[in-house]
Amino acid sequence: MTDVKKLYIKTYGCQMNVYDSERMAEAMGGAGYVETQEPSEADMILLNTCHIREKAAEKVYSELGRFRALKVEKPDLKIGVAGCVAQAEGEEIMRRQPLVDLVVGPQSYHRLPEMEVRVRKGEKALDTDFPAEDKFDTLRHRPKAARGPTAFLTVQEGCDKFCAFCVVPYTRGAEVSRPAERVLEEARDLVARGVREITLLGQNVNAYHGAGVGGDWSLARLIWALSDIEGLERIRFTTSHPNDMQDDLIAAHGECAKLMPYLHLPVQSGSDRILKRMNRGHTADGYLRLIERIRSARPDILLSGDFIVGFPEETEADFQATLDLIEAVNYGYAFSFKYSTRPGTPAAERPQVDEAVKSERLQRLQALITRQQRAAQDAMVGRTVGVLFEKAGRLPGQMVGKSDYLHAVHVSDAGAHPGDLAQVEITGSGSNSLAGRIVAI
């Protein structure tokens, strides 16, 4: 009998970490591990971490502390830290928390199985290289198990933009695009295993320029090629940068039926003075003009954004400009954060805004965003929209899925199954989701 070991992975941060955790679990599958949802059963615990804000990074240490008792009970338990905190702090993690056996960065996790062998021998293993080989080449052959109807697929990684507040260019490295054929191969494989919706991921996904037939492909070209895959019904992508929103991608939003009418396009601030200090490379007006062009290609598109409040030197007038921009755009969804000082980034050296001022601004901004989100969701009532069902709801016979516009929708009609793509008439709007009635499957 082979010795099956159990792996518990906890994922923090963005969708790319969700994707990476899946790939790490697959890599460890090859080394005899199966996944468990129970840390107490695990032979190895991996935290896939996020370094974007101070709170995210600190969470890792408090979580690690909680595993101390488990390790006392089970001395063979191995504990690893992966992801962006691993990349940013490296060896420091093992110094601060000696429980940690293994530290692996986001570009070297294909080496996990070799590292596991070393930690099993009682060594410590650290790998935060940006290796010359492509981790996805090593991870090419995925298990063929069936899976749910939606999946993430990383097509581009890293960032060369160096926004003054952001750690990502340091934790994920330089911008790299995967070759188009590799992406298509992975997408076909996912579809063969039951996937009907793919979200293409990249820190700057619309800067995608992977090698393809006839030269480098744009993201739009990749989307068109993906849309030819039979059985793949929906395509999404995230996160985009305003400066990389090329004409062919805007046009695809109007022309490619499988490309969903939802776009996450962070702007961070509505003040040109702050945008400049953030090193964003665009103005508020430039962003608004871009939104106009996108909306003329696809009038019903739902827009979402990210906002940072209390960036160093942000005045009340700067903040008001952000509120004005939000009013002008009218978002369907938005994520907002208090500025968090990140070691090694240029903004950390600038005069900081008082914490209480940040909190108060965040509240005002979130009140405005909540109103817009609510209005966008309520406006769906009476419309018939596509819904891809993902899982059973809490009530008997209930199914939940996501609309084309990414709203959660639940129906009570028995008879729908996960993976069904239905036309649903929206009949009600609750606090976090819509209710509907299936018109056609």
Ligand code: SAH
């Ligand atoms: N590549 C994406 C997202 C990067 S991180 C982009 O360019 O938009 C996701 C979000 O976290 C950012 O959009 C930003 O709003 C927020 N963020 C990044 N660094 C931050 C910091 N130091 N403090 C607060 N929020 C931050």
Ligand code: SF4
């Ligand atoms: Fe960070 Fe800016 Fe790069 Fe986005 S574009 S990952 S916010 S540096």
Ligand code: F3S
């Ligand atoms: Fe966090 Fe790294 Fe993603 S810092 S947001 S996990 S790229």
